[in-house]
Amino acid sequence: MGNKEPLLSExxxxxxxxxxxxxxxxxxLLLEGEKNxxxxxxxxxxxxxxxxxxxxxxxxxxxxxxxxxxxxxxxxIADDHVKDILSRAIDHVSEYSKSILxxxxxxxxxxxxxxxxxxxxx
Amino acid sequence: MGNKEPLLSExxxxxxxxxxxxxxxxxxLLLEGEKNxxxxxxxxxxxxxxxxxxxxxxxxxxxxxxxxxxxxxxxxIADDHVKDILSRAIDHVSEYSKSILxxxxxxxxxxxxxxxxxxxxx
DNA sequence: AGCTCATATGAACATTTGTTCATATATTTT
DNA sequence: AAAATATATGAACAAATGTTCATATGAGCT
Numbered sequence: 001m002g003n004k005e006p007l008l009s010e011x012x013x014x015x016x017x018x019x020x021x022x023x024x025x026x027x028x029l030l031l032e033g034e035k036n037x038x039x040x041x042x043x044x045x046x047x048x049x050x051x052x053x054x055x056x057x058x059x060x061x062x063x064x065x066x067x068x069x070x071x072x073x074x075x076x077i078a079d080d081h082v083k084d085i086l087s088r089a090i091d092h093v094s095e096y097s098k099s100i101l102x103x104x105x106x107x108x109x110x111x112x113x114x115x116x117x118x119x120x121x122x
Numbered sequence: 123m124g125n126k127e128p129l130l131s132e133x134x135x136x137x138x139x140x141x142x143x144x145x146x147x148x149x150x151l152l153l154e155g156e157k158n159x160x161x162x163x164x165x166x167x168x169x170x171x172x173x174x175x176x177x178x179x180x181x182x183x184x185x186x187x188x189x190x191x192x193x194x195x196x197x198x199i200a201d202d203h204v205k206d207i208l209s210r211a212i213d214h215v216s217e218y219s220k221s222i223l224x225x226x227x228x229x230x231x232x233x234x235x236x237x238x239x240x241x242x243x244x
Numbered sequence: 245a246g247c248t249c250a251t252a253t254g255a256a257c258a259t260t261t262g263t264t265c266a267t268a269t270a271t272t273t274t
Numbered sequence: 275a276a277a278a279t280a281t282a283t284g285a286a287c288a289a290a291t292g293t294t295c296a297t298a299t300g301a302g303c304t
Contacts, residue, residue: 160280
């Protein structure tokens with residue numbers, strides 16, 4: 001019953017890689033197929049440097065893989081695990097935001113959303 | 123092309139909720155079953171305030187759900203989507219760290235690790 | 245050889261995030 | 275009623291993170 005530390009750190013790194021809008025835009029593009037840095041940079045309208053930094057982050061946790069062709073570097077989603085995680089996460093947030101919307105008719109507040117409280121103010 | 127902004131923000135929030143060691147410890151405990159705040163606080167040896175803050179984060183993205191019983195609040199994993207995502211992520215990082223280890227046998231302790239590979243730690 | 249193109253990386257800065265402490269709210273008990 | 279218990283939340287500060295700018299590496303071309 002070992003030390004869970006390494007597992008925790010690796011999970012942390014993995015999820016953290018996916019917890020940024022730019023990196024999510026990258027992986028969503030990569031779900032459509034392999035792309036090199038320029039293509040990503042152009043599609044997202046963001047600098048090459050920024051894209052490269054984010055790709056380094058996605059590489060480090062094994063979310064994407066690399067194929068070099070001459071001076072081009074093509075990136076793609078690492079494996080089916082990652083694809084599954086992404087598609088399930090998309091399903092989850094889609095369902096969850098629907099459930100939020102149906103509640104927000106009542107609470108016009110933004111930000112915290114619904115926070116599952118049936119604690120009526122008496 | 124539809125506006126992907128809301129989807130991106132929700133994915134970002136969701137993954138970000140899972141990208142912290144303490145919150146991961148919480149959800150891993152919750153995978154074993156429903157627990158209230160004190161139980162989580164005691165199991166992890168961390169303050170009630172800290173656990174509550176992190177639970178708020180996990181609630182806001184729909185990763186956990188809540189059941190109030192008197193003055194106790196029981197938390198559990200929100201649904202099978204989230205359970206699946208967690209178990210696949212665990213599989214992914216397990217495989218990935220194995221593949222890293224098998225490469226590090228070659229690069230002995232000292233040098234820069236593997237060449238232009240995806241081994242990069244910051 | 246030089247030059248250009250594609251990508252990677254380091255440093256600096258501004259923003260964000262996690263943790264702690266103090267306090268608020270809600271429920272039960274005395 | 276007050277006190278005790280369980281949880282939530284706000285403010286403040288340290289640490290981590292994303293972005294930009296400048297520069298480095300490396301491959302193809304003339």
